Amino acid sequence: DAGVTQSPTHLIKTRGQQVTLRCSPKSGHDTVSWYQQALGQGPQFIFQYYEEEERQRGNFPDRFSGHQFPNYSSELNVNALLLGDSALYLCASSRRWGNTEAFFGQGTRLTVV
Amino acid sequence: DAKTTQPNSMESNEEEPVHLPCNHSTISGTDYIHWYRQLPSQGPEYVIHGLTSNVNNRMASLAIAEDRKSSTLILHRATLRDAAVYYCILRVQIQGAQKLVFGQGTRLTINP
Numbered sequence A: 001d002a003g004v005t006q007s008p009t010h011l012i013k014t015r016g017q018q019v020t021l022r023c024s025p026k027s028g029h030d031t032v033s034w035y036q037q038a039l040g041q042g043p044q045f046i047f048q049y050y051e052e053e054e055r056q057r058g059n060f061p062d063r064f065s066g067h068q069f070p071n072y073s074s075e076l077n078v079n080a081l082l083l084g085d086s087a088l089y090l091c092a093s094s095r096r097w098g099n100t101e102a103f104f105g106q107g108t109r110l111t112v113v
Numbered sequence B: 001d002a003k004t005t006q007p008n009s010m011e012s013n014e015e016e017p018v019h020l021p022c023n024h025s026t027i028s029g030t031d032y033i034h035w036y037r038q039l040p041s042q043g044p045e046y047v048i049h050g051l052t053s054n055v056n057n058r059m060a061s062l063a064i065a066e067d068r069k070s071s072t073l074i075l076h077r078a079t080l081r082d083a084a085v086y087y088c089i090l091r092v093q094i095q096g097a098q099k100l101v102f103g104q105g106t107r108l109t110i111n112p
Helices: none
Strands: A005-007 A010-013 A019-024 A031-037 A044-050 A053-057 A064-068 A074-078 A087-094 A108-112 B009-013 B018-023 B032-038 B045-050 B061-064 B070-075 B084-094 B097-101 B106-111
Touching: A005 A087, A010 A019, A019 A087, A019 A108, A031 A074, A031 B097, A044 A064, A044 B097, A053 B097, A074 A087, B009 B018, B018 B032, B018 B084, B018 B106, B032 B061, B045 B061, B045 B070, B070 B084
Parallel strands: A010 A108, B009 B106
Antiparallel strands: A005 A019, A019 A074, A031 A044, A031 A087, A044 A053, A064 A074, A087 A108, B018 B070, B032 B045, B032 B084, B061 B070, B084 B097, B084 B106
């Protein structure tokens, strides 16, 4: 089992550009959540997807959007990048039903210059 | 969001027990208490979780106060590989969706 895989691992973008990050969940998981982790801080919840719809959203602007595909994989899109968007972006997968743990990927390190 | 409060850092010696405290005084009745740890350059790794009763697994034990306003993660015999940032987290359920509300975490240092 490959666990949660994220791509790319590192990315450098310029202010104002757009970026797409990708996540494949652990086998058997149908729910994907995205988190932003600034340096030295705990991860902050961005949003959660299951059944191909956004179900819950954290305190992030509309520049942050996502998508979930029929195979449960997911994308995170960020438009009009700001320097403050530089962070580690983490994807976590879980099962919707049942009190089970979430599995995190290694993350994508985004640097905005 | 309900929040957790942890010490910024703690230090212990190898092969000794470690008790990591966490306060969550605003916890609601349906919030689960989860603990994750994060090694440098890695995503968080699940450690243990519970609702009301104390829990044990191969990695650690979780002691939950009777009023659920605090909990303690217990590593019974710390090794150097246990050095990490430990997050005490509330798993909040809202309208069928669940999210993990992270705090700042405790950086655990293990001395050889």
